Amino acid sequence: MLLLCALASLRLKILPMNITDLIAQHLIEVHEGGNWTEIDIASTVKDVTLKEATTITNASPNTIAALLHHITFWNREVAQRAKGIKTEIDEWNGFHHPALNTETDWQHLKEDNIQSAHELVAAIRQFDETKLFEPMDVHTSTAYKNFQGSVEHAHYHLGQMVIIKKLIRSTVA
Numbered sequence: 001m002l003l004l005c006a007l008a009s010l011r012l013k014i015l016p017m018n019i020t021d022l023i024a025q026h027l028i029e030v031h032e033g034g035n036w037t038e039i040d041i042a043s044t045v046k047d048v049t050l051k052e053a054t055t056i057t058n059a060s061p062n063t064i065a066a067l068l069h070h071i072t073f074w075n076r077e078v079a080q081r082a083k084g085i086k087t088e089i090d091e092w093n094g095f096h097h098p099a100l101n102t103e104t105d106w107q108h109l110k111e112d113n114i115q116s117a118h119e120l121v122a123a124i125r126q127f128d129e130t131k132l133f134e135p136m137d138v139h140t141s142t143a144y145k146n147f148q149g150s151v152e153h154a155h156y157h158l159g160q161m162v163i164i165k166k167l168i169r170s171t172v173a
Contacts, residue, residue, distance in 0.1 A: 024124040031117040050106040069097035075116035082123035
């Protein structure tokens with residue numbers, strides 16, 4: 001019994017004990033790996049070429065690049081909300097991205113996505129957990145819904161990117 005109590009005590013010291021840390025961990029995992037789905041954004045787009053990233057398919061009006069930019073846009077949108085900065089969402093909703101003319105441009109977009117994830121993770125971890133279930137501003141839902149929604153949002157669009165990538169590669173072969 002003493003051993004079980006010691007193990008339980010040790011476990012409590014290792015695991016994050018607040019919701020913001022848990023959400024932040026889930027967000028970085030969907031971007032960089034280690035989540036329960038065993039698929040992540042960085043690994044998915046790592047071998048995607050510029051041509052593949054900008055190919056429109058019958059499966060979606062959005063390209064892999066547009067989806068990645070959209071996730072990046074929303075990571076920053078929610079990070080700003082977490083800091084109390086009022087934002088406005090344009091008609092493109094983060095889907096319109098600068099032209100990608102070179103593989104370097106595409107690489108920068110992939111890096112920018114990871115950077116945006118780290119920015120949001122930092123904002124989530126710094127957020128006052130006592131305000132988690134309050135609206136972030138008059139036009140948004142609670143901070144919890146914004147943060148948890150960001151994780152769900154990334155998973156949703158990751159799924160689209162995986163399907164588009166498979167579709168592109170299956171039509172080429």
